[in-house]
Amino acid sequence: MASTLRHGQTIIIDPNGDLDLRLYTTKNATGHQFNSALDGKPIAGKISVQLKVSRKVMVESSSYFKAMLSNNWAESRQSVVDIECENPVGAELWYRVFHKSPLPNDMYDIPIDRIGNVIQYGGLVQEVRGSDVDLEELYEWFEKCLERIDLPTITTDELTMLLYPCYAFNHAQGFATVTKRLSYEISGHITENRTTEDRSIHLDGNVIGSVNGAKGSLRSRLIRGLFGPIDRFLDATCACKEKSLFAYCQGIRKTGIWPLEDQYKKSVQQILDSPGFVNFAIKIPDGACIQCVSKLSPSTIAEVREKISEEFDGLCLDCINMTKTGDVDEDYWAHDRMKEWSSACRIHHGQPSWYFSFVGRKTDMKNHQRKKRLEYKNSRDRFGWFGF
Ligand SMILES: [Zn+2]
Numbered sequence: 001m002a003s004t005l006r007h008g009q010t011i012i013i014d015p016n017g018d019l020d021l022r023l024y025t026t027k028n029a030t031g032h033q034f035n036s037a038l039d040g041k042p043i044a045g046k047i048s049v050q051l052k053v054s055r056k057v058m059v060e061s062s063s064y065f066k067a068m069l070s071n072n073w074a075e076s077r078q079s080v081v082d083i084e085c086e087n088p089v090g091a092e093l094w095y096r097v098f099h100k101s102p103l104p105n106d107m108y109d110i111p112i113d114r115i116g117n118v119i120q121y122g123g124l125v126q127e128v129r130g131s132d133v134d135l136e137e138l139y140e141w142f143e144k145c146l147e148r149i150d151l152p153t154i155t156t157d158e159l160t161m162l163l164y165p166c167y168a169f170n171h172a173q174g175f176a177t178v179t180k181r182l183s184y185e186i187s188g189h190i191t192e193n194r195t196t197e198d199r200s201i202h203l204d205g206n207v208i209g210s211v212n213g214a215k216g217s218l219r220s221r222l223i224r225g226l227f228g229p230i231d232r233f234l235d236a237t238c239a240c241k242e243k244s245l246f247a248y249c250q251g252i253r254k255t256g257i258w259p260l261e262d263q264y265k266k267s268v269q270q271i272l273d274s275p276g277f278v279n280f281a282i283k284i285p286d287g288a289c290i291q292c293v294s295k296l297s298p299s300t301i302a303e304v305r306e307k308i309s310e311e312f313d314g315l316c317l318d319c320i321n322m323t324k325t326g327d328v329d330e331d332y333w334a335h336d337r338m339k340e341w342s343s344a345c346r347i348h349h350g351q352p353s354w355y356f357s358f359v360g361r362k363t364d365m366k367n368h369q370r371k372k373r374l375e376y377k378n379s380r381d382r383f384g385w386f387g388f
């Protein structure tokens, strides 16, 4: 980690800086102490990093530092200030952003579970609630961090930790990949993985419900795809229909879908990747008629597998956040009419991504419902409708 590597040195954020910030930790620091820069008295804790910054830039960029450094407090006259901080990497990042100072290469290698802390620290220095932090200036940093994370191979646990950062930084591709993998690869209920102590840092409204909705929809499509063809055998009139149906059931059994009541313990991806599904094979019964042979073709199941694998492209941040036409109702019908599910979106996606992202728009929908109620009330007042 950036700060560990340069432990013990002063990190120069501004070469002409007139202020040294000494960040110290009290966690796991039993028995450690140092002398306070303020009055020389011992402070219990361990200095993790010292950062050279410009007092003016810090005061102008952060209400937190403005309060600390520009009043009559003792700190306002010191050239070294001690600050208790359990998040030195987040601090260094934000101070660099304030100074428009280039970020050292190793700052892009942040562990996934620390990204939330960077957002949280931004909330502190900007004096806003964590989820309202203006993260635009750190977007490039986040984008590069994400490039160094191998999204297709990280664990589902790590994916749930990335949900909020991708959402908060408005990273469309990252958010789509994370939500796609989660809906295919988690068997139980998908939840966010909280990595900070700030309880206000979480996804908005109904987003997590939408990821779970997409997962449930994939699962039911999968079951429909496997069991749907049975119906065609039950309608058949040929003499071989029973034998053929039996052969079909033997085939789907090899996908591991039975016992059906236990299939929810497996993720959609696990079912799709089972050897019986990947290499779906049926022993065609002797004397099967041409219709039965065609119904038993492995390509039917291969098509189901392919279709389900490509069904959901993940949630689209643009469909969640943006009103494309300026009106929620108009958006809904316009998309349905045009079938251009990802027009004006940063990622290309199909109908399911649009649908589940749309229902994830809780904040918007709330405002919408409020607006509708108000319209209703106004019209009632205007026309004097009573009795409702
Ligand atoms: Zn037949």
Ligand SMILES: [Zn+2]
Pocket: 316, 317, 318, 319, 341, 342, 345, 346, 349, 354, 357
């Ligand atoms: Zn979209």
